[in-house]
Amino acid sequence: MVRSLVTGLCLAVFAAVIIGLSNLLGLDLEHVALLGAALGGVLGLVPHRPAWGKPAGFLAGFLLAWLGFALRAAWLPDSSGGRAVAAFLVVALVAVVTGLSGGRLPLWSGLVGAASIVGSYESVYTNAPSQFLSDSPAAATTVLLAVGLGFLATTLAVPQADTPRRDRRTAGKGSASDSGPSTSTTLDDLVTGAAS
Template sequence: MTRHVLAGAFLAVLATLTVLLSGVLGPEVQGVALLGAALGGALGLVPDRTPGQRAAAFAVGFAAAWLGYLLRASALPDAPSGRAVAVLVVLLVCLAVGAGTRGRLPLWAALLGAAAMAGSYEAAYAADPSGFVTTSPVAATAVLLTAGAGFFATALLGPTVEHDRAVEHDDAPPPDATRARPSTRTSEPAAYRPFEPAPEA
């Protein structure tokens, strides 16, 4: 538990520093500090596949979301139908990579990457779709910086989390396979009593 607290405290400090240093890192960092740190922290904590595989899947999802915005800016109509097609393309790319690698690049990590790009850039894109070429790199850099800090703070804790869950599983009481079944035995017969004639009137 101590390691969990230390990792969480380290993550909080890194996220706070990125906000305080936004004058150097760029003002966009302030708006995505919590988003990036939370997604990066989750990416580091979940003990599914190696940290490198998780980071690679995150990058794939991030790139897929960026591709979705590129399609919206260059080829798709600025309407619900265009946004729907972009969302479909992004999710299909994430799914294809997860299935194509047989889970070596986990789908959940790719979805985190897509969420990072969408969460950090959707508002800026909606405000100025024509500025995609100049605004998307800024948003991408800001959220990747904060997500990287979150991942760095928690990535080494993944094996500990996995070990703790295994210990909890081993310590859990086994399911009761011998539950009490309804008794099929009949009640004990009443004690024999000899016949007693009724008293005479």
């Protein structure tokens, strides 16, 4: 409970800092501050090994969704059908990339990356699809900064978040053979693959 409170408060401070940076540096971060901080918090809190797989999966999903916007702007009709094709391709490619990584890039982080660019840029794109080349870099960099600060906040507040629960339970108890096999499986074990 205390760890969740401390992490949440640290994330809240960073969300306010993102808005403060927006005003100080003349950036347009205000509309993505909460989105970026929350998605960065998720990225920092969910355990996964290897640790670099989380941001790498995020970036893969982010880039694939950005390319989905490019595909919509260049070739697909601005209709429900065109949006459906782009959404299908983005999610399918995220799944393929994470599948080919052999578990090193988690699917959830790729989906978080795709959601971050879609959440920050979809309304801008809808208003001016022809301005993709000029508008999308600004949307991408602002949400990446907000996500990065949210990720940093959770990483600083809870540096052990990447350690699976099973490792923390058996730490200091000798070897796994000394303590006997573990029969309980936690959600963290299932998410990280440690239960297999």
